[in-house]
Amino acid sequence: MNETNNAVCYKLSKSELTKLPATTGVYIFRNRKEILYIGKSINLKARALSHWENSKIDNKEAAIIQNSKWLETQITDSEFMALILESRLIQKYKPKYNARWRDDKSYLYIKINTKTDYPKILSSRKEFDGKSKYFGPFSSVKNVFKILKEVRRVFPFCSQKNITKKQCFYSKIHLCSPCPNEIEQVIDLVLKRNLKLVYRRNIYSIIKVLEGKTEPILNQLYKNLKKLSEEEKYEEALITRDRIMHLETLLHKRLFSADTALSYNLSTQSTESLIKLLSRFFSNLQDLKRIECIDISNFALKQATASLVVFTEGLMDKNEYRRFKIKDLTLKSDFEMMKEVLERRFRQNWPFPDLLVTDGGKPQVKTALKVTADLNIKVPIIGIAKHPDRLVIGNNSLETVKPDIHHLGFNLVRAIRDESHRFARKYHIFLRDKKIV
Incomplete structure (x- = not known):
């Protein structure tokens, strides 16, 4: 099982776990037949050793350790990407000991309905409706809101339920752009169609980020920046540059603070x-x-x-x-x-x-x-x-x-x-x- 090209497998023993990198990523407990548990951490080595020690006092942890033969790690460049990768792997493999996502009706997804003119991005606990794309599951509302907050700073989208004639609040702070409310007031049909296309491209880019396919999106932003600069559209270029810088930070940010x-x-x-x-x-x-x-x-x-x-x-x-x-x-x-x-x-x-x-x-x-x-x-x-x-x-x-x-x-x-x-x-x-x- 290799979702990334940096997967490394370790035989499950305390001495082997001490060889894990102390960096951000996803870890997978597994045996020959199945994947048993998937988690993420900003320090894979510390988290793996924590599972080992906790197995002495916790029945679930003991079951994970006793039934696993290997621990696989996949390094990510940021905590954000670890969160995205973890959710994709859990959705794909439905590990036995990630019981929250298998049995609990309260699991949380990011839902994007792409069948409408202005696709909505929502958090959802409901069953799949067959019309939308779902990303997850995620362990908490906090994680979902954190992801959407960060992604929105790069690719603005509308969170208003219904189209009205007034500019929405988020468009005033550049987090909904172009705003569907404003697009619907445009009389010029060509301009209106182009604005709708820009909005849908933002949604498409968000989908790619949530799928972990970030490199093509980043490359396209750089191409757009070059083109806008050559055309001397400096205001638009500045917005694009800010988005590039935020996405770069989001994809590569590491937690080197002096607080812990x-x-x-x-x-x-x-x-x-x-x-x-x-x-x-x-x-x-x-x-x-x-x-x-x-x-x-x-x-x-x-x-x-x-x-x-x-x-x-x-x-x-x-x-x-x-x-x-x-x-x-x-x-x-x-x-x-x-x-x-x-x-x-x-x-x-x-x-x-x-x-x-x-x-x-x-x-x-x-x-x-x-x-x-x-x-x-x-x-x-x-x-x-x-x-x-x-x-x-x-x-x-x-x-x-x-x-x-x-x-x-x-x-x-x-x-x-x-x-x-x-x-x-x-x-x-x-x-x-x-x-x-």
Whole structure:
């Protein structure tokens, strides 16, 4: 059973369970004949060991352990994607010990009726009606609302029961766009048909996300952004760019906060793993107490900004975050802007990083290397390129490294990159709202 291309199977024993990755994903207890239980966790290793220990005091846990021969794991890039994958697998295999979804009439689904002009997205506990698409089951109303809230920020949809002549509340805050109420008031038949098509495309994209087919959707958004920018439709392009950034964050977000002992343990393991990965490229790399990531956020050469995020001992250190507005308005490329920002950063009386990460591949790394060389500063530099995610090492040969998806150090770099995107996006929205260009 392989829903993803990173499934790994472990023989069920305590010693084997200690080998599981301490990262986000889905786990499956199984024997030769059937799948017995499916769950998700932000730390697969800790959750699996928890099942093992709980089997000593809980009858259900004991039955799962005693009847299973293997534990299969499937890594996901985010808690959101783990939730989606878990629901799909439970629906497909109906595991014996996921009794809530087999026997309890209170299981919850996301229901999308695609047979209407304006498909509705609802939560449902009812039997399948044969006319709608269903996604789930989900364990709680909270999970369903959380999924729909996040997806709606990328692909707006209407939640109003009936079509009226008034603009709905959510359209005023850009979470229902185009609004069916407004579409129905359009007189021009061609425009009306096109607006209906835009709305249905949003629904189609939501369906693909709920099916876990996110890569084609993301690629299409990037194509749309390029086209809108070329046509100088900057307002529409800005909306599309915001949607891309939110979807990227949703798909790759990791939980590296400083609020729990679990996060601290994960951060320590991740930092040690990253040191081990990079030490063969940087001979003097002993510690990674302070990691900085630079992200140039450039919208059609307007509102160009940069963000600097800092992770201290593997955890977000928001007090150290910095924002930059590009001062030289004649600069025409991200690389020139990065040069300006790095020069300004290293002229500040701030602690030097133990590692500098650039959001991007070889061109960005080359720029950072030139700036540090000109300033006679020695700092290890790496870049993180995407599609697929990979590291570019800041040495003479600019080697490219693609660690295994289980690699904690690699995932830490990805988390830092994602946080820099989030921080940059927040600043962009601030500037736009304040009309500071």
